[in-house]
Amino acid sequence: MNSLNYYYVYIMKNILTALGLFAFLTVHAQIDQDLNQQLQKSNILNKHYYGFSLYDINNQSFVFNYNPEKHFTPASNTKVFTLYTSLKLIGDSIPGLAYEERGDSLIFWGTGDPTFLHTRLDNGKVYNFLKNSNKKLFYATANTQEPSYRNGWSIEDYEFYYQPEVSVFPIYGNVIQFREVNGKLSLMPSHFDKEVVQLSDTTTRYRIHRALENNRLEINELPLPKGYVNEKPFRPSDTLLVKLLEDTLHQEVQLINLPLLANHKIVYSLPTKDVLREMMLPSDNFLAEQLNMIASFLKYRAFKTEDLRAYMMKEYYSKLPDTIELRDGSGLSSYNKITPRSMVQLLLWINNEVRDEAAKLKLFPAGGLEGTLKGVYPTPGGKAFVWAKTGTINSVHCQSGYIQTKKGNRYAYSFLNNNYMGSSGPVRREMVRIITHIYENY
Numbered sequence: 346m347n348s349l350n351y352y353y354v355y356i357m358k359n360i361l362t363a364l365g366l367f368a369f370l371t372v373h374a375q376i377d378q379d380l381n382q383q384l385q386k387s388n389i390l391n392k393h394y395y396g397f398s399l400y401d402i403n404n405q406s407f408v409f410n411y412n413p414e415k416h417f418t419p420a421s422n423t424k425v426f427t428l429y430t431s432l433k434l435i436g437d438s439i440p441g442l443a444y445e446e447r448g449d450s451l452i453f454w455g456t457g458d459p460t461f462l463h464t465r466l467d468n469g470k471v472y473n474f475l476k477n478s479n480k481k482l483f484y485a486t487a488n489t490q491e492p493s494y495r496n497g498w499s500i501e502d503y504e505f506y507y508q509p510e511v512s513v514f515p516i517y518g519n520v521i522q523f524r525e526v527n528g529k530l531s532l533m534p535s536h537f538d539k540e541v542v543q544l545s546d547t548t549t550r551y552r553i554h555r556a557l558e559n560n561r562l563e564i565n566e567l568p569l570p571k572g573y574v575n576e577k578p579f580r581p582s583d584t585l586l587v588k589l590l591e592d593t594l595h596q597e598v599q600l601i602n603l604p605l606l607a608n609h610k611i612v613y614s615l616p617t618k619d620v621l622r623e624m625m626l627p628s629d630n631f632l633a634e635q636l637n638m639i640a641s642f643l644k645y646r647a648f649k650t651e652d653l654r655a656y657m658m659k660e661y662y663s664k665l666p667d668t669i670e671l672r673d674g675s676g677l678s679s680y681n682k683i684t685p686r687s688m689v690q691l692l693l694w695i696n697n698e699v700r701d702e703a704a705k706l707k708l709f710p711a712g713g714l715e716g717t718l719k720g721v722y723p724t725p726g727g728k729a730f731v732w733a734k735t736g737t738i739n740s741v742h743c744q745s746g747y748i749q750t751k752k753g754n755r756y757a758y759s760f761l762n763n764n765y766m767g768s769s770g771p772v773r774r775e776m777v778r779i780i781t782h783i784y785e786n787y
Contacts, residue, residue, distance in 0.1 A: 373401075373408045376399075376408045376787060377408065379786070380399070380409045380411075381409075381411075383778075383782060384397070384411060384779070389772060389774075389775045390772070393762060393763065393765035393772075394415075394763045395411070395760070396411060396412035396413060396417060396685040396759075396760075397409065397413075397685060397758070397759070397760045397779075398410050398685035398686045398688070398758065399756055399758045399783070400689045400692075400756060400757045400758065401754065401755075401756060402693070402696065402755040402756060402757055403754060407686070408756075410685070410686065411685075413666075413684060413685045414666070415684060416667070416669075417684065417741075417743070417761040417763050418679055418681060418682065419676060419683045419736050419741075419761065420676045420737055420742070421628045421630075421675065421734065421735060421738075421743075422683070422688060422734055422743045422744075422745050422761070423633075423671065423675060423678075423681050423683075423736070424624060424628065424633050424674070424736075425688070425691055425734050425745060426662075426671060426691065427624070427636055427637060427675070428621055428625065428695065429691060429694060429698070430637065430640050430674075431617060431636050431639075432621075432695065432698050432699065433657075433661070433698075434644055435617050435639055435640055437617055437618075438614070438615070438617060439458050439614045439617055439639060440458060440611045440639065440642065441456065441460070441461065441470060441471035441474075441611075441613055442455065442456055442458065442461075442471055442474075443455075443609040444609060444610055444612065445606050445609050450481045450483055451481065451482055451483065452485050452606075453475070453482070453483070453484060454484075454487060454513075454514075454605050454609070455487060455512075455513035455515075456513075456514075456638075456642045457513060457514075457515075457635050457637075457638030457639040457641070457648065458471070458514075458515070458635070459515045459518065459519075459620070459631060459632050459635035460615050460620065461514070461515060461614070462517045462518075463515075463517065463518045464517075464518065466615060466619070466620065466623060468614060468615055470612065470613070470614050471612055471614050472593075472594075474612050475590070476596075481599070482596065482598045483598070483601045483603075484587055484590065484598055484599070484600055484601070485601050485602070485604075485605070486513075486583050486600065487647075487648060488604065489648040491648045492511070493510040493512075493580075494508075494511070495673035495675075495677065495678055496672040497677070497678030497681070498673070498678055500557075502677075503555075503557060503578065504554065504557075504577050504578065506520060506575075506577065506578070507631075508677060509578035510580060510581055511635065512586075513638070513648060514586055515581070515631075515635060516586055516590070517534055517589070518631060519578055519579060519581055520576045520577060520578050520631075521533070521534070521537050521562075521577050521578075521579050522574075522575075523553060523573065523575040523576070523577070524573065524574055525570065525571060525573040528571075529569070530564070530569055534589055534593070536589055536592055537562065540560050540561055540562045541562045541564055542562065543564055543566055544564065544565055545565070545566050546565045548567070550567070551568070551569060551570050552565050552567075553577060555578075555579070558580075559580060560579050560585075562577075583600055587599075587600050605646055605647075618704070618707075620632060621636070621708055622707060622708055625708055625734060626710050626715055626716030626717070627717065628716070628717050628734075628736075630677055631675075633674045633675035633676075634673065634674050634675050636674065637653060637674040638650060640653055641653045650674070654671055658671070665687040665690050665691070666684070666686050666687050666690060667684040667686065667687045669682060669687055670683075671683075679738065685759040685760070686759070688759035688761070689745075689758065689759050692747065692759070693757055696747075705747075706732045709747065710732065710734070710735070711729035711731075711732055712724070712729045712730065712731035712732065712733065712780075714729050717735040718733065718735065722777055723781060730748060730749050730750065730751075730784045731746060731747070731749075731780055731784070733745055733746025733747070733758075737769050740763065740766070741762065742769040742773060742776075743759075743760065743762060744759075744776050745758065745760065745761075748784060749784075750784050750785075750786075750787050752787065754787055756783065756787070758783075760776050760779070
């Protein structure tokens with residue numbers, strides 16, 4: 346190629362690059378203007394405090410921001426941080442328990458694994474390991490200062506299914522299940538039958554109340570509704586755990602005080618991705634907190650979730666665009682504070698961490714099809730176009746995740762709403778309107 350032709354090719358390449366950049370900037374300017382109009386005309390969103398960030402994954406740039414640097418209470422969007430922690434620290438499988446065999450004794454320690462005898466998750470590996478052992482069983486208590494409740498949790502919610510206490514060795518998901526079976530109330534585990542006390546009261550609906558300080562269950566004398574189903578957390582303790590283990594294993598389990606030994610072995614339970622999906626889709630607070638316990642166990646061989654959060658903050662979250670605050674792993678704490686653009690950055694990190702697109706999207710509820718987004722979004726052709734984590738507590742409704750548009754473009758977004766009055770329904774419908782508009786037009 347002579348010098349004149351080379352110069353011509355060089356000039357044309359630069360012209361095409363400039364034209365491509367101009368077109369790219371023009372499209373982004375149109376998106377910015379369009380979304381500003383969509384938000385400004387909303388009679389719902391403009392009555393409260395909200396932020397929205399939208400990032401073009403293919404072109405690696407933000408295309409829209411509204412209050413991107415402002416701090417919001419994220420509610421269960423916090424679980425995306427727990428997802429990231431788990432991806433970084435837990436590995437492919439959940440450690441079910443730690444153990445050591447000494448002569449005729451099997452000594453075992455808790456790892457924080459929440460799946461043991463969990464109604465939706467337990468695969469029987471840990472149970473069978475203990476059940477089939479021909480040795481004497483000894484449960485070794487762990488010296489831990491982990492609080493039963495995280496900083497900022499509402500104490501008045503202690504008896505609701507969504508706020509079980511955190512523990513070193515959970516069992517049955519740390520909840521009691523109540524069901525109507527042939528006209529009678531059935532409890533699982535049945536160990537708690539003896540805690541039931543029938544009371545006469547003036548309420549007009551069937552009610553089960555658990556005392557704050559113990560596992561006493563007060564039930565009014567109204568007729569048991571047909572098909573009744575309920576769950577209430579119980580107060581875990583080492584002595585209660587041993588009793589529940591004995592009831593289900595049908596053999597003696599002794600309680601000892603012994604630190605975790607250096608040459609311990611691990612029995613693994615479930616694939617980590619299965620527990621992460623179960624946390625993310627129904628937004629399970631208990632699993633979120635226990636996953637942080639597991640990550641702490643694996644990193645420190647001790648339960649130090651406060652140290653774990655400090656480590657994640659220093660090692661990873663300090664690189665976010667804004668300073669954030671995390672006090673738990675589930676989002677129950679109103680002290681948690683994040684920004685929309687930092688949430689988007691976290692989603693991009695997850696996008697890089699899980700390179701398989703289908704595997705990544707499987708970790709988030711599919712809009713209109715499953716989890717907390719079931720029935721919320723339209724599903725053109727029976728397929729989802731948005732995969733996102735929701736988050737809802739009083740006056741907080743958030744949504745962060747990924748969009749695949751009709752044109753095949755991919756976006757990461759975070760839409761955070763705080764301090765609205767009344768139901769979250771109108772706020773959710775406005776977010777759905779905006780995200781669907783993005784799908785249809787971008």
